[in-house]
Amino acid sequence: MLITPLQLEKESLVFEEAIPAGVLEYAPDITQVGPLPVTGRADLIVEHRGHREQVADIRLRAAYEGSFELLCARCVEPVPTPLKGNFDLIFRPQAADAEAGERSITPDETEIGYYEESGLSLEDVVREQVLLSLPSRTLCKEDCKGLCPRCGQNLNLEPCNCTPTADPKWSALAGLASTVKSS
Ligand SMILES: [Zn+2]
Ligand SMILES: [Zn+2]
Secondary structure, eight states: OEEOHHHHSSSOEEEEEEEOTTSSOOBTTEEEESOEEEEEEEEEEEEEOSTTOEEEEEEEEEEEEEEEEEEOTTTOOEEEEEEEEEEEEEEEEHHHHHHHOGGGOOGGGTTOEEEBTTBEEHHHHHHHHHHHTSOSOOOSSTTOOOBOTTTOOBTTTOOOTTSOOOOHHHHHHHHHHHHHHHO
């Protein structure tokens, strides 16, 4: 859905959308499962910049809640993860600040985004917000054993043959021996 200032001139746009799975490409380790409902509203905010210059900003407030699959950081299996969030953001036409140059950027304006001439894409904003909301690390379970670094076997399913069940003391010694040898 593209939102343009023209649409908002007379009244706010209140929307209830569902972004189908597969429409948005998030990142290699995240997949949207099923449609992602997004509800919210868009308002026009006209900035007056003197010299009768007006900038048509779009304020977008919305909430989303949907099902995703993230990859376990250790075993790389997909982990069902519900994600939800809401945001309240201001978007300015890209051209407005290109002409004004750097001086219009003040520290409290860093949250301002930009929209292209064709309009503001709701999907693009949601995609970015979803990515920002991701947990820093996902595990399928707290004690996930991960993959064998040698053969790639998922050690949650079964142990592989290349992990010797040696006493940690001996493996520490073996490690020491190999460093002595290689030096
Ligand atoms: Zn795992
Ligand atoms: Zn192995």
